[in-house]
Amino acid sequence: MNSNIIEKESRFKKLRKNVYKNRYSYYLMAPYLLIFGIFTVISVIMSILFSFTNFNLLELPRFVGFDNYVRLFLDDEVFIIAIKNTLILAIITGPISFIIAFVIAWLINELPRRWKWFMTLVFYAPSISGNAYLLWKLIFSSDMYGYANSTLLKNGLITEPITWLQDPRYVIWIIIIVQFWLSLGVAFLAFIAGLQNMDHQLYEAGAIDGIRNRWQELWYITLPQMRPQLMFGAVMQITSSFGIASVSSEIAGYPSIDYAGQTIVLHLLDYGGMRFEMGYASAIASILFMIMLSSNIVVQKFLRRVGS
Amino acid sequence: MDKIEKLKKLMSIENLIFKRKIKKKKRLNRSTAGNIVILLFLLIFSVFSAYPLIFIIANAFKPLHELFIFPPRLFPSDPTFKNFSDLLILMGTTWVPMSRYIFNTVFITLVGTVGHVIIASMCAFPLAKHQFPGKTFIFTLIIYSLMFSGAVTSTPVFMIMSWIGLVDTLFAVIIPAFAFPLGLYLMKQFMETIPDSLLEAAKIDGANDFKIFWSVVMPLAKPAWLTLIILLFQSLWSTNGGGYIFSEQLKTLSYALGQIVSGGIARAGTAAAVSVVMLIVPITIFILSQSKIIDTMSHSGIK
Numbered sequence: 310m311n312s313n314i315i316e317k318e319s320r321f322k323k324l325r326k327n328v329y330k331n332r333y334s335y336y337l338m339a340p341y342l343l344i345f346g347i348f349t350v351i352s353v354i355m356s357i358l359f360s361f362t363n364f365n366l367l368e369l370p371r372f373v374g375f376d377n378y379v380r381l382f383l384d385d386e387v388f389i390i391a392i393k394n395t396l397i398l399a400i401i402t403g404p405i406s407f408i409i410a411f412v413i414a415w416l417i418n419e420l421p422r423r424w425k426w427f428m429t430l431v432f433y434a435p436s437i438s439g440n441a442y443l444l445w446k447l448i449f450s451s452d453m454y455g456y457a458n459s460t461l462l463k464n465g466l467i468t469e470p471i472t473w474l475q476d477p478r479y480v481i482w483i484i485i486i487v488q489f490w491l492s493l494g495v496a497f498l499a500f501i502a503g504l505q506n507m508d509h510q511l512y513e514a515g516a517i518d519g520i521r522n523r524w525q526e527l528w529y530i531t532l533p534q535m536r537p538q539l540m541f542g543a544v545m546q547i548t549s550s551f552g553i554a555s556v557s558s559e560i561a562g563y564p565s566i567d568y569a570g571q572t573i574v575l576h577l578l579d580y581g582g583m584r585f586e587m588g589y590a591s592a593i594a595s596i597l598f599m600i601m602l603s604s605n606i607v608v609q610k611f612l613r614r615v616g617s
Numbered sequence: 618m619d620k621i622e623k624l625k626k627l628m629s630i631e632n633l634i635f636k637r638k639i640k641k642k643k644r645l646n647r648s649t650a651g652n653i654v655i656l657l658f659l660l661i662f663s664v665f666s667a668y669p670l671i672f673i674i675a676n677a678f679k680p681l682h683e684l685f686i687f688p689p690r691l692f693p694s695d696p697t698f699k700n701f702s703d704l705l706i707l708m709g710t711t712w713v714p715m716s717r718y719i720f721n722t723v724f725i726t727l728v729g730t731v732g733h734v735i736i737a738s739m740c741a742f743p744l745a746k747h748q749f750p751g752k753t754f755i756f757t758l759i760i761y762s763l764m765f766s767g768a769v770t771s772t773p774v775f776m777i778m779s780w781i782g783l784v785d786t787l788f789a790v791i792i793p794a795f796a797f798p799l800g801l802y803l804m805k806q807f808m809e810t811i812p813d814s815l816l817e818a819a820k821i822d823g824a825n826d827f828k829i830f831w832s833v834v835m836p837l838a839k840p841a842w843l844t845l846i847i848l849l850f851q852s853l854w855s856t857n858g859g860g861y862i863f864s865e866q867l868k869t870l871s872y873a874l875g876q877i878v879s880g881g882i883a884r885a886g887t888a889a890a891v892s893v894v895m896l897i898v899p900i901t902i903f904i905l906s907q908s909k910i911i912d913t914m915s916h917s918g919i920k
Contacts, residue, residue, distance in 0.1 A: 326920060327750055331891060333826035334743035341740035342755070344796035349762050352770035359773070366776065370788070414663060415656045419647075430900075431663050434670055438896035439855040440871070443888075444669045444676075451743060456672075456689055474826065489667065495799070495914075502915035512646075522646055537918020544763050544919070574768040581772035582860045590772045598769045601627035605764035609919070 327530050346604050353598060359591035376591035388593070390568045391576040394481060395551060398572065399604075401485055403550035404494035407543055413493065414500035415527065429501055436494040442499045445487045446560055449473035477569035484570055492549070496542030499515050503538035507531065530613045544605055551601050554578065643825065670896070676889035677701070684885050700886040704894075707877050707887060713865050715873065722870035725787055726853040729794040734845050737801040738808075738838060742830050744801075745808035746816060756805070760919065762798040771860070778861060789861035794853060800845040806916040807841035809835060840909035846912060851899040 322380040328335070360377055364370035369377060372589050417428045435441070448456040451472040473479045507530075511522075515530050532539075554574035557563075561570035563579075581590030672691060676684060677700050679693040708715035743749065744756055774793060775784070783789045810836060819829045857872040874891040877884060903910070 324750055331743075331747060331749035334749045337743050337826060338740040338755070339828060341736045341796055341801065344736070344756065345759075345798070345801075346760075348774055348796060349770060349798070352773040352777070355776070356770060366779070373631060385896055396677035409662075413659070416659050419652070419655060420659075428659065428663060429907065429911075430904060431667050432708045433903065434896075434900055435666055437851040438670060439851070439892070440875075441670060441673050441896045444673045445891065447885075448669070453686055454689065459689055478691065490666065493666070495917075498910065498914045498916040499920045502911045502913075503918065506915045518648060520646060522648065523651060526646055537920050540919040541917045548764060548766050550825040554768065556657065559708060574766070577768060578771065578860075581775065587772055593811045594769045594772055598765050601765040601769070602761065 317528060356591045356594045356598065359588050360595045362591075363590045364587040364591075366394055366587060370588065373588070378596075379588050380585060380589070381592055381596070387568055387571060388573075388576055391571040391573050394569070394571055395553070395573045395600075397481060398488065398553050399547070399550040401548050402488045402492060402553070406489060406550065407496065407546040409489070410493050410497040410542060410546070411500050412538070414497055414504055415531070417501065417502040419523075429498075432493045433497060436491050436497075440559070442487050442556065445483070445490070446474070447477075447577055449483050449560075451475060474561055475566050477567040479563055481568035484553065485559050486558060487560055488550070488553055491556065492546065494545065494549070496545040499538045499545075500535070500542050503535050504531070507534060536612065540609060543608050547605050547608060548601060551597070551604070573600075618696060628694065640786050644774045671691075673892050673896075675887050676886065677893045679886060679889075681886055690811060700890040703887050704877070704890045707884075708873075713868075715891045716866060717866055718870045720874040721867060722854065725790050725869065726850060728787075730846050730849050731792065733797055733800055733849050734793045734842050736795050737797070737804050737836060737845060738842075739830065741801055741804035741808050742834050743803045743826075746811070746813070746834075759798050759802055759805075763802060767793075775860065784861055785863050785867065787862070787867060790853070790856055790859055794849060797845075797849055800849060802820055803844055803848075803913055804841050806918075807844075808838055810916060811837050841913045843906040843909045844913040847899065847902050847906065850902060854898060855895060 358371060361374060362370035362371060363373045402471070413432055417425055417432070420428060450456075450476060451458070451470060453459055453462055453470045455470065455473070457473065458467070461467045462470065471479070473483060511534065512526060513531050515526060520526050520529060553572050554575055557565065557572055558575055559568040563575065565571060574597065577590055577593040577597065580586045580593060621857045664853050678696040680695055680697045680699060683690070683693055683695065715904070745753060778784045783792070815833055815837075816829055819833045824832070855871050856869055857875065858867075858869055862868060874895065877887060877891060
């Protein structure tokens with residue numbers, strides 16, 4: 310027993326010594342970790358704690374148990390719509406944009422060098438072009454001058470202009486199209502980079518081992534080699550597809566017709582940023598946090614298994 | 618580093634001489650039919666990707682009457698700079714002088730990006746190159762923070778900002794941007810590729826960690842700087858204040874331009890000019906630094 314205590318003490322001493330030895334590392338990390346700690350770690354914890362309270366910034370928070378969550382799921386019809394829309398958007402745009410980003414990166418990689426450079430620019434540009442996606446509003450504008458309507462009218466496919474953004478049946482699909490347009494971002498660059506740095510000897514070895522065409526090459530050599538980039542890309546695409554908000558509010562307006570474009574993030578911003586119901590907003594944020602984190606972790610587990 | 622550069626040069630000369638040989642190598646397992654399918658596929662998607670951007674740039678050069686012809690045409694038949702000069706005139710008539718909005722955006726973008734590059738690199742260096750208690754824990758937290766978006770923390774961040782009195786200052790936008798997790802992650806991954814021998818050599822010369830960081834690691838991490846800059850720049854450049862800024866004289870360019878755009882149909886041309894102004898800066902930075910950014914991104918994988 311005595312030796313146990315001594316061992317513990319010496320372990321503690323060792324740790325202290327180790328910390329002291331590395332003090333410069335901690336000094337270097339301090340500014341980042343301070344800001345990261347306050348605005349990410351503590352904020353997430355606060356969000357979960359406040360979700361059990363009623364808080365309006367003026368009075369002290371009052372503990373209300375699971376009331377906020379009960380209200381969200383049983384009393385808030387708009388939230389149910391928001392969850393439904395967010396899941397539709399995420400399930401469609403997440404995986405498809407991930408696959409498209411990879412396929413396009415893979416195809417670009419087959420091009421000669423100068424074209425590769427140019428095509429990377431063409432595909433990456435939308436995601437860094439600020440509010441240029443507002444042009445989609447002109448494309449889908451409801452009068453006959455809207456580009457979509459005028460093209461359809463001219464070709465005789467419709468006789469009356471379609472009110473794209475005022476019709477709940479179309480709104481979510483238009484958001485999906487715009488989100489696709491914006492979705493070739495960091496993940497796409499990671500794929501381009503990963504493919505560019507592939508070891509060419511692997512392909513030669515593969516050819517000797519009987520790989521006959523580029524599809525086999527993709528499946529047996531490229532994909533397994535790209536796994537780290539694929540996992541990184543998956544995180545990026547999943548997180549952004551669950552976080553769709555401003556695209557919806559800018560394109561379809563806020564609130565959109567029949568809440569057809571309502572998402573969890575928009576609901577959260579509504580309660581947190583406009584109505585100042587901080588407890589309720591925190592409950593929404595906590596649910597969003599759980600959804601994003603769990604879907605990411607599940608996909609990571611899955612991707613880790615592919616090809617191993 | 619010099620040796621690597623020389624090697625690269627040598628290799629490119631060799632490439633020129635043996636170009637035919639290399640071309641043959643590239644054709645490994647490639648069929649013509651497949652090439653044609655690929656080109657068609659890429660063509661369709663690149664039209665989808667580029668068309669709206671080309672359209673918005675073309676619109677910025679159309680006179681008003683050309684914006685509303687039926688059916689709409691892509692290229693202006695009578696290109697004009699009037700939309701841009703209108704924008705300048707409108708900028709002169711806003712309630713708060715336009716220079717103020719420009720200053721705010723430039724201030725947020727510059728301070729935010731420079732601060733982020735320095736602070737994130739400072740944190741990335743020990744994470745990439747040293748062993749110390751708590752390292753795995755910190756890095757795991759950072760990976761997890763990539764897995765949810767900033768919206769999750771927007772409510773508590775607003776509360777914290779109001780407690781420390783930063784609401785309605787530019788720093789409410791700048792300070793959280795310093796700790797942008799994706800930037801730290803990419804910087805750390807990149808710094809892992811810096812050879813240990815360089816750091817050892819500096820250590821033997823008697824440099825401490827600060828010195829090593831500033832004079833050895835930072836210059837070598839230049840490609841990664843550019844990546845961090847482009848990623849943060851485009852979000853700060855187009856920020857509208859994120860709900861933290863209320864006074865008119867602290868609002869950003871993106872907000873002010875948004876106000877001009879909301880002037881309705883008559884301003885459609887000016888609106889296009891605004892979009893061109895907003896998109897031209899990040900795209901130019903990307904054009905100038907593409908190869909460096911790709912270089913950084915090749916280390917982005919999660920292992």
